[in-house]
Amino acid sequence: EQEQRALLLQLKGKENVTKSGKKLHIYANIGSVGDVGYVLENDAGGIGLFRSEFLYIGRNELPTEEEQFQAYKQALQNMAGKKVIIRTLDIGADKQADYLNLGEEENPALGYRAIRICLTRPEIFKTQLRALFRASVYGNLSIMYPMITSVEEVKRIQSIVKEVKEELAASQTPYKDVEEGIMIETPAAVMISDELAELVDFFSVGTNDLTQYTLAIDRQNEKLEEFFNPHHKAILKMLQMVVDNAHAAGKWAGICGELGADPELTETFVRMGFDEISVAPSMVLKLRKIVREME
Amino acid sequence: EQEQRALLLQLKGKENVTKSGKKLHIYANIGSVGDVGYVLENDAGGIGLFRSEFLYIGRNELPTEEEQFQAYKQALQNMAGKKVIIRTLDIGADKQADYLNLGEEENPALGYRAIRICLTRPEIFKTQLRALFRASVYGNLSIMYPMITSVEEVKRIQSIVKEVKEELAASQTPYKDVEEGIMIETPAAVMISDELAELVDFFSVGTNDLTQYTLAIDRQNEKLEEFFNPHHKAILKMLQMVVDNAHAAGKWAGICGELGADPELTETFVRMGFDEISVAPSMVLKLRKIVREME
Numbered sequence A, B: 001e002q003e004q005r006a007l008l009l010q011l012k013g014k015e016n017v018t019k020s021g022k023k024l025h026i027y028a029n030i031g032s033v034g035d036v037g038y039v040l041e042n043d044a045g046g047i048g049l050f051r052s053e054f055l056y057i058g059r060n061e062l063p064t065e066e067e068q069f070q071a072y073k074q075a076l077q078n079m080a081g082k083k084v085i086i087r088t089l090d091i092g093a094d095k096q097a098d099y100l101n102l103g104e105e106e107n108p109a110l111g112y113r114a115i116r117i118c119l120t121r122p123e124i125f126k127t128q129l130r131a132l133f134r135a136s137v138y139g140n141l142s143i144m145y146p147m148i149t150s151v152e153e154v155k156r157i158q159s160i161v162k163e164v165k166e167e168l169a170a171s172q173t174p175y176k177d178v179e180e181g182i183m184i185e186t187p188a189a190v191m192i193s194d195e196l197a198e199l200v201d202f203f204s205v206g207t208n209d210l211t212q213y214t215l216a217i218d219r220q221n222e223k224l225e226e227f228f229n230p231h232h233k234a235i236l237k238m239l240q241m242v243v244d245n246a247h248a249a250g251k252w253a254g255i256c257g258e259l260g261a262d263p264e265l266t267e268t269f270v271r272m273g274f275d276e277i278s279v280a281p282s283m284v285l286k287l288r289k290i291v292r293e294m295e
């Protein structure tokens, strides 16, 4: 608490820049419109991961387009032109909503979740996309798609987005073209990140899921603690591949998983070339401090 | 049936060699001592994957060392000097044994299984290793360890193997040093296959698990069929990394998952440089035919 106040006094309004001039965007991860206040208080440069599940969980029916639109608009307006990366519905696995009837699965973490639901139930996806594009005119929106494993999925998303834009245009509803990126959180996406980089505007690595799939270890399974190593060299190699492939295609790459907030790795991530790290609001200034003390 | 007899008449005793002289070992996957007959009938060069679970499943207690020894000895003798690669206990996930009390898990495929059980319950592992090394003098045995994700795991295995050998030597029980290899079936193992290759004698890629972790798709989940692509480029890139890293360290590399039996890919695997493919006994001659027709 006191440490945080000292950091604020010392670092508020300062750049995230190393002594040799390398800059980093430090954004915040949030899960509701109410959290936007913490983002601003902690002087984050933007929202690197706005989880949209709060609109879908803890209720009995799908949120309407209007309800979603109001939430996104509010967040964009409150952020007053700073970047807001909203992730589309990432439900399934440990996040369930009864009214969606997702069903029981043997291995929900390897199951029907996130973009897989959106692509097989496009009416849910289109409602969210309509709300997002309608809100886009109120600020600096980016859209991010979770759990991508293939080029084909990205192309299916793009064709749905095109439909949504055409419908909005046909009804003379204003919208902006926005940056669209994908989460890199499956080993498949890492391995084909060269091809994926050609199709999207940015990558954000979801290290939690990426680590659990790469190590084949459920991160919530306590029996496996002795085998779980979040600093596993496989993950670090994958991170380097992702940022290199993004840059080769002229795109930017960030990290939005828990590993991004690990102060032992901040320097490593900057040296790898990451353009952005998105962390809990309370971690933003801690990372700024580390970056500013780097050579 | 008739096709199989024709293949036998035409190809029995012939080499697995392309027209330009590239050779491949085609071995068979089996799951019991009784299956050894099929291996020989179908003229496989050896057993590339002998699953040892038959000794542990469908009963009420652990198999004794003696019981295991007799089974391994029998298989080795019946194979009369041909290579027999026995995989150590690969239980957990969809293969359960009540008496082991493995417990319920949210995501058993990402859970307490295979080498993770063996390393945390070394008494089970040591009994199996003692039986294997005792049987080693009766034929051409190799031992293979499943679900490896790290260098540390391999080192823990090696220290247990060392103990077992010392105990056998102390009691003047005969054994041979055998080839020891690992399954490459987690993305982590692929990414650090350069380091792992220094520690073991061979790799065998388990494509079923590797694919499900890489794509984050439970291969038994029917709802995900449209997202599952066993020929995904990520898998093919990983296979190339594995074989290249094995060869760079002077080790051999094989494939023992279902993908190995996909006739559309046999030519690809040979061109990648794989030294061995292990398939169901009934597929051995079909692959021989494809290889012999290759340039």
Ligand SMILES: [Mg+2]
Pocket (backbone or CB within 6 Å): A146, A185, A206, A209
């Ligand atoms: Mg995720």
Ligand SMILES: [Mg+2]
Pocket (backbone or CB within 6 Å): B146, B185, B206, B209
């Ligand atoms: Mg396996």
